[in-house]
Each structure stands twice: as C-alpha cells, then as structure tokens.
Amino acid sequence: MLMKCKKSLPWILICLLVLAGSACAPAESVKHEAEFIGLFDTLTQVVGYAANRADFEKQIRCIKDDLEMYHQLFDIYNSYPGVTNLKDVNDRAGQGPVPVDRKIIDLLLFSLEMCEKTHGRVNVAMGSVLKIWHNHRTVGLADPAAAQVPDPAVLKEADRHTNIANLIVDPWNNTVELCDPEMSLDVGAIAKGYAVEQTAQAAEARGSKHLLISVGGNVRAIGYRNQKPEPWRAGVENPVGPGADFLAVLNIHDLSVATSGSYERYYEVDGRRYHHIIDVDTLFPENNYLSVTVVTPDAGLADVLSTALFCLPYEAGLRLLESFEQTEALWCLPDGSLLESPGFKTLKAAPVN
Numbered sequence: 001m002l003m004k005c006k007k008s009l010p011w012i013l014i015c016l017l018v019l020a021g022s023a024c025a026p027a028e029s030v031k032h033e034a035e036f037i038g039l040f041d042t043l044t045q046v047v048g049y050a051a052n053r054a055d056f057e058k059q060i061r062c063i064k065d066d067l068e069m070y071h072q073l074f075d076i077y078n079s080y081p082g083v084t085n086l087k088d089v090n091d092r093a094g095q096g097p098v099p100v101d102r103k104i105i106d107l108l109l110f111s112l113e114m115c116e117k118t119h120g121r122v123n124v125a126m127g128s129v130l131k132i133w134h135n136h137r138t139v140g141l142a143d144p145a146a147a148q149v150p151d152p153a154v155l156k157e158a159d160r161h162t163n164i165a166n167l168i169v170d171p172w173n174n175t176v177e178l179c180d181p182e183m184s185l186d187v188g189a190i191a192k193g194y195a196v197e198q199t200a201q202a203a204e205a206r207g208s209k210h211l212l213i214s215v216g217g218n219v220r221a222i223g224y225r226n227q228k229p230e231p232w233r234a235g236v237e238n239p240v241g242p243g244a245d246f247l248a249v250l251n252i253h254d255l256s257v258a259t260s261g262s263y264e265r266y267y268e269v270d271g272r273r274y275h276h277i278i279d280v281d282t283l284f285p286e287n288n289y290l291s292v293t294v295v296t297p298d299a300g301l302a303d304v305l306s307t308a309l310f311c312l313p314y315e316a317g318l319r320l321l322e323s324f325e326q327t328e329a330l331w332c333l334p335d336g337s338l339l340e341s342p343g344f345k346t347l348k349a350a351p352v353n
Contacts, residue, residue, distance in 0.1 A: 029049040029050065029051060029210070029226065029227070030049065030050065030051070030052070030053075031047065031048070031049055032047070032048055032049070032050055032053060032056040033045070033046070033047050034046050034056070034057070034060045036064060039064070039067045039068055039071045039215070040067070040071050040191070040192045040195070040215055040216060041216075042192075042215060042216030042217075043216060044063075044064075044067060044213070044214065044215045044216075045213075045214045046059075046060055046063060046211060046212070046213050046214075047211070047212045048208070048210055048211040048212065048222075049210040049225075049226060059203065059206070059208055059211070062202070062203065062206060063199055063203055063213065066195075066198070066199040066202055066203075067195060067196075067199055067215065069103070070103065070191070070194075070195035070198065070199070071195070072085055073085050073086070073101055073103055073104055073107075074086055074104070074107065074187055074191040074195065075087055076090060076127070076184070076185065076186060076187070083101075084098065084099065084100050084101065085100075085104070086104065086185055086187065088100075089104075089176050089178065089185060090127065090178070090184040090185055092178070093178035093180065093181050093182070093183050093184060094178065094179070094180065094181025094182075094183075095181075096177060097168070097170065097173070097175035097176065097177040098175060098176050098177065099173075099174060099175050100174060100175065100176050101174075102174055103198075104176065105169060105170075105171050105174055105176070107187065107190070107191065107194055108124070108167065108169045108176060108185075109169055109171060110190070110194060110300060111124040111187065111190055112164065112167070112169065114190065114300075114301070114304045115164055117323065117324075118304065118305070118308040118320065119320075120164075120280060121280060121307070121308040121311055121312065121320075122189050122190065122304050122307055122308050123162060123164055123280055124164070124167070124185050124186060124187050124189075124190065125162045125163065125164040125166065125167055125183060125185065126162050126186055126278070126280065127162075127183070127184030127185050127186035128158040128159070128161040128162060128182060128183060128184055129155055129158045129159055129162060129278065129283055130186045130188070130278060131158075131184060131186070132150045132154060132155060132158055133150060133274075133276070133278055136148060136149070136150050136267070136274075137265070137266075137267045137274070137276065140267035140268070140269065140274075141267050144267075144268065147267055147268060147269045148269060149269050149274060152283070155283040155284075156283065158182075159283055160182075161180050161182040161183045161184075162183070162280075163180070163183075166178060166179040166180040166183055167179075167183075167185070188276075189303065189304060189307040190300060190303055190304050192215055192216060192218050192303060193218045193256070193258055193299045193300045193301070193302055193303025193304065194299070194300035194303065195215070196213060196215050196218045196219075196220050196256070196299040196300075196303075197220060197256065197298055197299035197300045198300075199213065199220075200213055200220040200222055200299065203222060204222055208222055208223075209222065209223045210222065210223050210224060210225060210226060210227075211223070212225075212232050212234075217237075217258070217259055218256070218257075218258050218299055218302070218303060219234050219252075219256060219257040219258070219299075220255075220256045220299045221234075221252045221253055221254060221255055221256070222254070223253060223254060224253045225253075229253070231251040231252055231253045231349075232251075232252050232253060233249055233250065233251060233252075233349055234249070234250045234252055234257050235248070235249050235250075236248045236249075236250065236257070236259060236291075236293050236330060237259070238332075239261055239262070239263050239290035239291045239332055240336065247291075247293070247330060247332055247338060248293075248330060248344075248347075248348055249348065249349045250295065250347045250348060250349060251347060251348070251349040252295065252347065254297060255295055255296065255297055256295070256296055256297060256298060256299035256301075256302040257293065257294070257295050257302060258293070258294050258299065258302035258303045258305075258306045259291050259292065259293040259294075259306055260277055260291065260292050260306040260307050260309075260310045261275075261290060261291035261292075262275040262277065262285070262287065262289070262290055262291070262310075263275070263290065263291070264276070277307060277310050277311065279311045280311070286310060286311040287334065288310070288311075288312075288313065288314075288333075288334075289310055289331050289332055289333055289334070290332045290333065290334055290336075291310075291331075291332045292306050292309045292310045292317075292329060292330070292331050292332070293306065293329060293330040293332075294306045294309065294321075294327065294328070294329045295327070295328045295329070295344070295347055296324060296326060296327040296328070297326055301324065301327070305320075305321070305324070305327065305329070306329075308320060309321065309329055309331070314331060314339055317329070317331070318341060321341055327341075328340075328341045328343045328344040328346075328347060329341045329344065330344055
C-alpha cells in the first residue's frame with residue numbers, strides 16, 4: 001500500500017551508520033552518498049564506494065530508474081501514462097483477466113508464496129479491509145476532531161472479499177484476475193521490500209559490489225562496506241523517538257533489514273492511537289509490540305516477516321521465524337523491553353556514538 005505518512009518525511013526505521021574517513025576504503029575507492037525522495041512515498045538513501053563520483057552517479061541513476069518503475073507498477077492509488085499497474089487491476093475486479101507487466105506477475109507469485117508460508121498473516125487480498133482503515137486514517141489526520149474508528153460490522157462485511165483464492169495469476173499469459181468484483185489488492189506489506197530486493201539484484205548484476213540501499217528504512221546491503229572486508233552497520237531506531245539510543249547496531253553484509261512499527265503511520269481517536277498494521281483475524285491494529293525488526297538475505301522476505309511477526313505472539317513468531325534460514329528478529333515490547341531470536345546476538349556490533 002503506497003501511503004502518505006503522518007509526517008512530511010517518514011521516520012527512517014533503519015538508520016545508515018557508515019564510518020567516515022579514508023581508512024574505510026582502498027585509495028582507489030571513495031565513499032559516496034546520495035538521496036532522493038518521492039518513490040514509495042518515502043526517502044531513499046544510497047551509500048557506496050566507487051573510483052569517482054561519476055561512476056557512483058551512474059549507479060544511482062540506474063537504482064532510481066528501477067525503483068521508479070516498481071513504484072509505478074505497484075501503486076494502488078495512482079495511474080501513469082502507458083502503465084498498467086495494480087490500481088488498474090483493482091479497478092477491473094470482476095471483469096476478467098488483466099494483461100500486466102511480468103514484474104507484477106512475479107510480485108504476486110511471491111505474495112501468494114508468502115501468504116502460504118506465513119499461514120495467511122500477510123495477505124495481499126486484504127485491500128477491501130485496509131482501504132477502510134486508510135480512509136479513516138486520512139480523515140483523522142486531516143481533521144482530528146472528525147476522527148473515527150471503523151464500524152466492526154463494516155470491516156467484517158469487507159472481510160468477506162479477502163479470499164486470496166479469488167486472485168488468479170497466470171504466469172504463462174501474464175494476466176491477473178480478481179474474480180470477486182468487491183475484492184482489491186493491497187501490497188503494502190511486501191511491495192517496498194520486494195522492490196528493494198529486485199533493485200539490489202539488478203545493481204549487483206551491473207557490477208555493484210559495495211552498496212547500502214535504504215528505501216524508507218528497508219535496508220539492503222550489497223557485499224561488504226569495502227574490500228578489506230568490513231561489514232556495513234545499520235542502527236535499529238528506538239520507537240521512543242528522536243534522541244533515543246538505538247535498539248541495536250548491526251553488522252551486516254549481503255543482508256536485508258526491515259522494521260514494522262506502530263509509531264510510523266497512525267491517527268488518534270479519543271486519545272488512543274490506531275496504527276496501520278491490521279491483524280487479519282481481528283481486523284484491528286495489533287498492539288503486542290512497538291516494533292519488530294527482521295534481518296534476512298532477501299529484502300522482500302524481511303518486509304513480509306516484520307509484518308507477520310508484528311501480529312503474532314512471541315512464541316508463535318519464533319516458530320514461524322525458524323521456518324526460514326538465515327533469518328533473525330528483534331521485538332520491542334510496549335514497555336520498551338526487548339526480545340530476540342536465538343541468533344540475533346551474532347549480528348550485533350558495538351554501539352556507534
């Protein structure tokens with residue numbers, strides 16, 4: 001779900017912590033940084049090493065072009081000239097197969113796989129329910145005095161149109177069909193991370209060896225920070241807010257980091273916060289945690305699992321996590337205490353001041 005955030009610039013849940021100085025890279029390779037805003041309605045930051053600025057900017061142009069392509073294809077709110085995207089698929093629900101770009105097919109095939117592997121905790125067919133919450137949140141942010149919580153009966157009626165079996169993906173003919181005319185797709189729990197992963201893989205195929213990409217806090221490290229090799233460092237932001245210590249500082253290489261948090265997108269009704277992570281069973285926001293961070297090689301999987309774990313009790317989340325290799329997680333509870341998966345401590349680095 002591509003959505004405007006509560007703040008003009010969304011909080012970056014994963015902060016890039018790159019050590020400065022000539023010692024960070026060989027003499028022929030210099031650290032460069034770039035950032036741009038707008039794609040996936042968030043801030044993109046890229047840090048890397050290249051022999052000169054021109055070489056680095058060439059990499060950045062390709063990364064930006066790739067992310068923009070995925071942004072347009074996966075958008076459910078806006079149309080673009082010459083592009084058939086997920087908004088078009090939703091608009092044609094119940095009207096038969098819709099020819100789409102192969103990249104949409106691949107995203108939806110991955111989404112179907114993730115729905116099965118998370119036992120339905122992440123379901124891209126939840127659009128009819130999430131649309132109601134999105135509309136209420138939009139009204140509540142624009143006019144707090146008019147903020148309301150959705151009627152549970154209305155949510156239950158919308159939930160009748162979230163059966164993922166009614167999503168028909170035809171990879172041979174590159175078509176997508178929503179058999180239920182009241183059904184709609186929402187890929188907010190998967191699209192950004194998936195796009196980051198595909199963009200990183202494309203950058204590696206072009207020869208990039210030392211890059212760190214962060215799109216709204218979805219981080220993907222390509223290789224090591226330099227040729228020594230030294231790992232990249234990523235700080236997991238404390239949900240308490242600016243100025244707070246990091247929950248953890250991680251050493252990562254060829255890994256992805258994603259965080260789902262209750263403090264990123266929310267509105268208030270009668271002094272109570274209602275965030276954007278909706279439990280598929282209750283149809284309301286889950287409040288077991290302030291944030292959940294997942295570390296795994298694939299950025300798409302990291303995005304999916306951070307959402308799935310957010311809506312599961314800790315023990316159930318651990319069992320789900322154990323079904324994925326090279327995957328660890330950090331839970332921040334409402335009282336600020338932390339829970340970790342068994343191998344998470346191996347990723348920790350000394351805090352950066």
